Amino acid sequence: MAMPDRPSFARREGTFEREPARRVFAAELRETRIHFREGEDEKSPTYVLLPTGERCNRVFLVGTLTEKKKQGEQNMFYRARVVDPTGTFFIMAGSYQPEAMQQIARIEAPSFVAVTGKPNVYETPDGATLISIRCESVTAVDKDTRDRWVLDCSLATLDRIDRMGATPYGERAQKEYHTDPAVFRKMVFDALSQLRM
Amino acid sequence: MDYSSITERISLKVSAKGHQADTAKIEGKLRRLIEEFGVPPQEAERTVLNELARDLAIPDLGSGSAGAAGEKKLLRELSSGDWATIEAKVVSLSGSYSSAISQTGILADSTGAMRFVVWVKANAPRLSVGSWYRFESVVVDEYKGSPNVKVHSGTTIKEITSETPLIPKTIPIRDLTPGIGSIRGKFIQEWEASHDRMLQSGLVGDESGTVKFVIWKEEGKERLVPGTVYSIYYALVDEYQGRISLNLTTATILPEDGDIPVSGGEGVFSGALVHIAPGSGLIKRCPVEGCNRVLSRQNYCPVHEIQPGFLYDLRIKGWLDNGWETREILVQREATEQLTGMSIHESKELAENNPLGMDEVFLRVRERILGRYLTCRGREIDQRILVSECGFLHFDPGEIPGLLNRAGGSF
Numbered sequence: 001m002a003m004p005d006r007p008s009f010a011r012r013e014g015t016f017e018r019e020p021a022r023r024v025f026a027a028e029l030r031e032t033r034i035h036f037r038e039g040e041d042e043k044s045p046t047y048v049l050l051p052t053g054e055r056c057n058r059v060f061l062v063g064t065l066t067e068k069k070k071q072g073e074q075n076m077f078y079r080a081r082v083v084d085p086t087g088t089f090f091i092m093a094g095s096y097q098p099e100a101m102q103q104i105a106r107i108e109a110p111s112f113v114a115v116t117g118k119p120n121v122y123e124t125p126d127g128a129t130l131i132s133i134r135c136e137s138v139t140a141v142d143k144d145t146r147d148r149w150v151l152d153c154s155l156a157t158l159d160r161i162d163r164m165g166a167t168p169y170g171e172r173a174q175k176e177y178h179t180d181p182a183v184f185r186k187m188v189f190d191a192l193s194q195l196r197m
Numbered sequence: 198m199d200y201s202s203i204t205e206r207i208s209l210k211v212s213a214k215g216h217q218a219d220t221a222k223i224e225g226k227l228r229r230l231i232e233e234f235g236v237p238p239q240e241a242e243r244t245v246l247n248e249l250a251r252d253l254a255i256p257d258l259g260s261g262s263a264g265a266a267g268e269k270k271l272l273r274e275l276s277s278g279d280w281a282t283i284e285a286k287v288v289s290l291s292g293s294y295s296s297a298i299s300q301t302g303i304l305a306d307s308t309g310a311m312r313f314v315v316w317v318k319a320n321a322p323r324l325s326v327g328s329w330y331r332f333e334s335v336v337v338d339e340y341k342g343s344p345n346v347k348v349h350s351g352t353t354i355k356e357i358t359s360e361t362p363l364i365p366k367t368i369p370i371r372d373l374t375p376g377i378g379s380i381r382g383k384f385i386q387e388w389e390a391s392h393d394r395m396l397q398s399g400l401v402g403d404e405s406g407t408v409k410f411v412i413w414k415e416e417g418k419e420r421l422v423p424g425t426v427y428s429i430y431y432a433l434v435d436e437y438q439g440r441i442s443l444n445l446t447t448a449t450i451l452p453e454d455g456d457i458p459v460s461g462g463e464g465v466f467s468g469a470l471v472h473i474a475p476g477s478g479l480i481k482r483c484p485v486e487g488c489n490r491v492l493s494r495q496n497y498c499p500v501h502e503i504q505p506g507f508l509y510d511l512r513i514k515g516w517l518d519n520g521w522e523t524r525e526i527l528v529q530r531e532a533t534e535q536l537t538g539m540s541i542h543e544s545k546e547l548a549e550n551n552p553l554g555m556d557e558v559f560l561r562v563r564e565r566i567l568g569r570y571l572t573c574r575g576r577e578i579d580q581r582i583l584v585s586e587c588g589f590l591h592f593d594p595g596e597i598p599g600l601l602n603r604a605g606g607s608f
Binding site for chain 2: 017018019020021022023058060062113114115116136137139140141144145147148149151152154155156158185186188189192193195196
């Protein structure tokens with residue numbers, strides 16, 4: 001993971017297609033362990049495989065920034081926690097993401113934030129997996145945007161669950177994670193239940 | 198397989214040049230190429246001919262394709278590898294960038310058009326636009342994925358008179374293939390020239406689709422007028438990574454009256470604004486009539502250099518993302534003002550009275566719209582929307598029950 005992960009706009013000619021930012025709840029992302037590279041090239045994009053069956057190179061999420069911490073001396077970076085109705089996202093931004101890092105530094109916790117970034121899977125020395133999001137952008141937003149995101153993310157998650165049997169990534173997810181759709185439907189149900197009608 | 202007919206053809210060509218041909222040897226070589234190496238018979242014939250030409254030092258023996266060398270053909274019938282005689286009109290000439298090339302341009306007859314190149318070594322007479330010529334023994338090869346006529350030292354060129362009026366047939370933009378094409382289209386969008394030598398670039402469209410075009414700077418070239426319908430004859434059609442584009446530098450372009458419907462048109466896309474690109478917010482444009490390029494921080498226009506009398510503009514460039522697909526959006530001034538709640542006048546004041554200058558406007562725009570849900574409407578071309586109207590998408594509690602039902606359906 002030595003490659004600095006700049007937004008990929010430099011490659012904008014020809015057949016370049018920007019990777020969509022997936023909507024995924026914290027509780028689903030927490031279960032994500034499988035990661036892979038598509039293509040042979042060193043610069044080919046890397047993906048994580050979501051348990052509901054979609055490859056994911058980028059995420060967009062809106063939640064509450066609850067804690068942030070500055071780390072490192074020479075190579076300073078920020079880690080922060082962003083909470084949604086199902087759990088916690090771990091986000092970070094370093095000197096290769098200067099704008100996102102400055103934004104995290106500036107925004108006071110707690111606040112609603114919108115985050116675009118790339119998920120990365122790490123293995124800890126004791127064998128556990130951790131997933132953290134390297135931020136491309138972080139903005140302070142209002143509750144309306146957070147609630148809109150919960151609807152958006154619920155819809156996207158339900159769509160993925162419904163298509164699981166019919167897509168290659170869905171089949172792969174069932175094989176790798178033994179995904180129980182009922183668990184994720186309940187997760188969506190619980191998330192929606194926390195919104196005011 | 199029987200090799201006698203190919204062998205005979207080859208030996209005839211060789212003996213016609215006054216050399217003795219060893220038929221057994223020729224047949225042996227053909228057999229080896231075709232049977233052992235799986236070479237197609239036509240290719241094997243050419244290979245053997247080339248080899249003999251080299252061995253016997255016969256200059257224009259090789260390269261002829263099976264039995265057709267020098268046959269008179271129409272442009273439409275030509276394909277890569279042919280040797281032929283053609284009668285065609287020079288419809289355009291373009292500047293050549295190689296010292297090995299004497300002239301290059303486009304030939305046309307009643308059946309089609311094709312690029313041609315005259316090598317310096319060919320010692321050919323100068324061709325002029327509008328004249329008809331008979332080209333004896335030209336070779337056709339492939340250049341940038343389309344056939345190309347080559348005039349070499351073995352070609353004889355005679356000027357001829359022809360009464361055939363040439364009116365190229367225009368085709369729908371969707372049907373363009375690499376080579377030469379003629380269309381009737383409307384100039385729908387002008388883009389910033391990305392190169393000093395570029396005179397103009399943008400999009401033309403008709404009912405079937407849109408295509409990018411470029412005109413390079415050349416003596417006497419004039420810019421096209423946005424919104425006008427043009428008949429464009431003999432444009433160079435290029436393909437790059439699966440996308441077709443037109444080079445109109447040497448095309449014949451005639452403005453037309455009236456208007457035509459253009460495809461594509463309106464697109465609507467909703468999603469989260471996940472990125473705002475540099476160059477959003479307050480920008481400065483070149484004031485030179487018809488230029489409108491974005492100036493650098495030092496008020497430098499890539500074409501007209503320093504322009505202290507710049508004009509301000511307001512725009513947003515970014516990416517909308519719905520989780521499955523993305524669209525690049527370019528929000529124009531009025532829609533930007535509406536979305537950010539900041540008029541161009543306020544933005545200008547802010548930039549002029551703030552230590553961060555125009556960056557301050559960028560930061561405020563970002564703060565107000567990045568990470569928000571938007572619906573954008575405007576002309577859509579190639580995953581890119583030129584946004585004329587847009588607004589925020591809000592939380593709607595009315596959507597909750599339906600989603601709850603879907604989520605709760607199975608327990």
